[in-house]
Amino acid sequence: MSESVLSLTRLYKRFGALQATHDVSLDLQPGEIHALIGPNGAGKSTLIGQIAGSLRPDEGSVHLAGKEITALNVSQRARLGLGRSFQISSLAEPLSVMRNVMIGVQALQGHSFRFWTPVSRDESLQAPAREALERMRLGHRAWTPVSELSHGERRQVEVACALALKPRVLLLDEPMAGLGPEGTAQLTELLEALKQEVPILLIEHDMEAVFRLADRISVLVAGSIIAQGDSATIRRDPHVREAYLGD
Ligand SMILES: Nc1ncnc2c1ncn2[C@@H]1O[C@H](COP(=O)(O)OP(=O)(O)OP(=O)(O)O)[C@@H](O)[C@H]1O
Numbered sequence: 619m620s621e622s623v624l625s626l627t628r629l630y631k632r633f634g635a636l637q638a639t640h641d642v643s644l645d646l647q648p649g650e651i652h653a654l655i656g657p658n659g660a661g662k663s664t665l666i667g668q669i670a671g672s673l674r675p676d677e678g679s680v681h682l683a684g685k686e687i688t689a690l691n692v693s694q695r696a697r698l699g700l701g702r703s704f705q706i707s708s709l710a711e712p713l714s715v716m717r718n719v720m721i722g723v724q725a726l727q728g729h730s731f732r733f734w735t736p737v738s739r740d741e742s743l744q745a746p747a748r749e750a751l752e753r754m755r756l757g758h759r760a761w762t763p764v765s766e767l768s769h770g771e772r773r774q775v776e777v778a779c780a781l782a783l784k785p786r787v788l789l790l791d792e793p794m795a796g797l798g799p800e801g802t803a804q805l806t807e808l809l810e811a812l813k814q815e816v817p818i819l820l821i822e823h824d825m826e827a828v829f830r831l832a833d834r835i836s837v838l839v840a841g842s843i844i845a846q847g848d849s850a851t852i853r854r855d856p857h858v859r860e861a862y863l864g865d
Pocket residue numbers: 633636638656657658659660661662663664665
């Protein structure tokens with residue numbers, strides 16, 4: 619196997635008496651989509667926090683492209699290539715799609731204002747934003763206000779915001795939530811095309827999308843990984859069926 623782009627090693631996180639993650643290890647290989655699934659309260663958000671840097675694990679380590687990032691904060695991790703989209707949309711509704719993506723690039727580049735070039739014409743912000751929008755097939759909507767987009771298009775903009783920062787890894791938190799069948803099918807197709815360039819850790823409740831997209835699946839129940847494997851293995855695992863999928 620090639621070297622992992624992202625690896626979590628024996629992560630523990632406790633809130634008072636509650637062990638929210640318990641000895642969680644998983645990794646993400648180049649070119650793959652690794653899905654993390656589990657019932658409500660399983661610890662998925664807690665794990666995402668430990669990967670993204672908003673929560674510090676009590677024990678264990680996180681490596682990105684071979685470098686230990688366990689002690690780094692959210693923006694340091696983002697600069698090293700940890701890209702993420704959020705469960706709750708953070709787009710600015712009145713602004714154009716392009717402007718929303720550019721704001722993200724600007725924040726990462728660390729120049730919040732410039733003397734000579736108006737932000738809207740700054741090519742160092744526009745070029746990566748445009749490229750990310752093209753990859754999400756949203757080039758034709760670049761100058762449309764976000765308020766006029768469909769729910770599915772907003773999700774694509776959110777992924778574009780993460781992509782414009784040229785991440786090594788994408789962490790996607792329930793990207794299919796609230797999408798109809800058409801939006802889900804379109805995003806599924808886009809993510810399938812994207813994974814060769816940027817491996818994806820996908821947290822998702824839509825099991826049809828997970829089984830279609832994921833090269834590997836980890837099942838988190840009550841803070842512990844109870845099974846890991848490809849779709850076929852996970853579908854027939856008796857513990858997973860009992861704890862999560864139902865019979
Ligand atoms: N800051 C916190 N303080 C105390 N308990 C917490 C905190 N964050 C999460 N928990 C608890 O940890 C457990 C795991 O929660 P978490 O939100 O990580 O699960 P989840 O799998 O993301 O759930 P969902 O799918 O509903 O979002 C839950 O019992 C939750 O109540």
